[in-house]
Amino acid sequence: MALESAVIEDKLTGAFGDNVSGFVQIKDILSFEVQADNANAILQYLKEDALLRFNFLTDVCGVHYPDNEKERQFAVVYHMHNWMDNVRIRVKAYLNGDTPEIDTATNLFLGANWQERETYDFYGIIFKGHPQLKRILNMDEMESFPMRKEFPMEDGGRTDKDDRFFGRSTDNALNF
Amino acid sequence: MSDLLLPPEERYAKIIKQRQNEDGSELAILNLGPTHPATHGIFQNILLMDGERIVDGEGTVGYIHRAFEKIAENRPFYQITPLTDRMNYCSSPINNMGWWMTLEKALDIEVPKRVQYLRVIVMELARIADHIICNSVLGVDTGALTGFLYVFQYREKIYEIYEEICGARLTTNMGRIGGFERDWSPAAFKKINDFLEEFPPIWTEFENLLMRNRIFMDRTIDVGPISAERAMSYGFTGPNLRAAGIDYDVRVMQPYSSYEDFEFDVPVGKSGDTYDRFCVRSAEVWESIKIIKQALAKLPEGPFHANVPDYYLPPKEEVYTNMEALIYHFKIVMGEVPVPKTEVYHPVEGGNGELGFYLITDGSRTPFRLHFRRPCFIYYQAFNEMVRGQMLSDAIATLSSLNVIAGELDA
Numbered sequence: 012m013a014l015e016s017a018v019i020e021d022k023l024t025g026a027f028g029d030n031v032s033g034f035v036q037i038k039d040i041l042s043f044e045v046q047a048d049n050a051n052a053i054l055q056y057l058k059e060d061a062l063l064r065f066n067f068l069t070d071v072c073g074v075h076y077p078d079n080e081k082e083r084q085f086a087v088v089y090h091m092h093n094w095m096d097n098v099r100i101r102v103k104a105y106l107n108g109d110t111p112e113i114d115t116a117t118n119l120f121l122g123a124n125w126q127e128r129e130t131y132d133f134y135g136i137i138f139k140g141h142p143q144l145k146r147i148l149n150m151d152e153m154e155s156f157p158m159r160k161e162f163p164m165e166d167g168g169r170t171d172k173d174d175r176f177f178g179r180s181t182d183n184a185l186n187f
Numbered sequence: 188m189s190d191l192l193l194p195p196e197e198r199y200a201k202i203i204k205q206r207q208n209e210d211g212s213e214l215a216i217l218n219l220g221p222t223h224p225a226t227h228g229i230f231q232n233i234l235l236m237d238g239e240r241i242v243d244g245e246g247t248v249g250y251i252h253r254a255f256e257k258i259a260e261n262r263p264f265y266q267i268t269p270l271t272d273r274m275n276y277c278s279s280p281i282n283n284m285g286w287w288m289t290l291e292k293a294l295d296i297e298v299p300k301r302v303q304y305l306r307v308i309v310m311e312l313a314r315i316a317d318h319i320i321c322n323s324v325l326g327v328d329t330g331a332l333t334g335f336l337y338v339f340q341y342r343e344k345i346y347e348i349y350e351e352i353c354g355a356r357l358t359t360n361m362g363r364i365g366g367f368e369r370d371w372s373p374a375a376f377k378k379i380n381d382f383l384e385e386f387p388p389i390w391t392e393f394e395n396l397l398m399r400n401r402i403f404m405d406r407t408i409d410v411g412p413i414s415a416e417r418a419m420s421y422g423f424t425g426p427n428l429r430a431a432g433i434d435y436d437v438r439v440m441q442p443y444s445s446y447e448d449f450e451f452d453v454p455v456g457k458s459g460d461t462y463d464r465f466c467v468r469s470a471e472v473w474e475s476i477k478i479i480k481q482a483l484a485k486l487p488e489g490p491f492h493a494n495v496p497d498y499y500l501p502p503k504e505e506v507y508t509n510m511e512a513l514i515y516h517f518k519i520v521m522g523e524v525p526v527p528k529t530e531v532y533h534p535v536e537g538g539n540g541e542l543g544f545y546l547i548t549d550g551s552r553t554p555f556r557l558h559f560r561r562p563c564f565i566y567y568q569a570f571n572e573m574v575r576g577q578m579l580s581d582a583i584a585t586l587s588s589l590n591v592i593a594g595e596l597d598a
Contacts, residue, residue, distance in 0.1 A: 072558040122422025143191040148249035
């Protein structure tokens, strides 16, 4: 029998209570939030529980929500996959905008190493306990975290073109 | 500060000092890359060598990082396709199709069966092209140039098919939301049929040239092995994972674009070494041929795109002659028909593993966030573990068999 979304929800709320919330089916994937402090324990539970068996970490990435309240300005998104029942889930941990910190998942999945480094490189999210948290795609001397929304892609001082007419405004909301 | 945060030269200096004190032997640091014929792209491996044996290593990437994700956040949806082309450029149609399917999932667009089959055909052709390159270059890296010269012309033939379909060869920018730009011409089908006729005997000969070749076997068996468990933990997918013995294939696990309609096997290896990776890719080429033949035989008639005028760019000749088409064209190009607020993850089986697109939209003309799950980036981190204790020449073969494409690695 396939692993039902309701079963995942029941098991997680049973084990972690309020630390997991916001269960919602978006398209084909069950998505939910976890408290950053418990993220590692929850990922471990998802991986090791005999019924859940989310044995494969598909993807880790960051998201910046500058318009959210301070406590929820960054998110680390984990996509996990249970190969036996062929079920995918999306786990989101929201982080504080001033001190985005979360425990590393490298103790659970070796593959988290570079993905967390990439997330740190782009968003400045600190993965506590990561063995080698340094920039990976950008150069070490760089000071900004370029995927944060406050860093425009192009030089704001340019006057030779109006980016709005090319769909290139740095602020999506201004487009409409 | 952790030793790992030090640049490899400084970190290795400690080890070198310690080792020299112990037994008097000398260790050396060797930079394999960034631009080296055997790295097949711009990335560096800083290796600590004991003679010809590798003691430790660190991979350094990012030399051609082009901020695709940042650019994608600033471009309307149609303008993102060229970015996907340039990731794994050996099989760019797979990237294109993956991106369109992600958008179609976000928009709940059901594409006609004919489009799905045509997509399968072009994606499998791309997979064959990808495997041709990887396997033949593995031959080159172990000293066998002949095979490469022999099969490479068939990659050109595949490029000619792309050219017939969309006008481009390498960076194809192929397709539209909901289907193709135009239906495939009879010439395209002829080229595909010719390819299917001419290529299999050549591939058999190529296999004969290497698979039971004593030198090739000695150079690849037990070279750069990785266990199934470690491969899984590292996040391996695609042929590299299957070579280690796990039959995970996105086309089977989560069929997209009608893959469930076709009969094919998922080749698996046992030991996860370089030879197995070669054999798995080689067998996959046969499976791809099988799929293309089935798709051609069962190809349904019907439209070559879904009826979604809000998102499907109208044909160019109509844009020139029809006011409605011109308006739609303008609105779509300017991104005035946004994708509704949603969040999707769509995986496809790329040439070298699970290529995933994670898209968050906020109802505006550009993605709020687009993350590419790039298979190369995820498994290249295992490279140093795979070659530790091996010879330098083994590192070359291992790197080649991993099929790391720098464009995708850095993105």
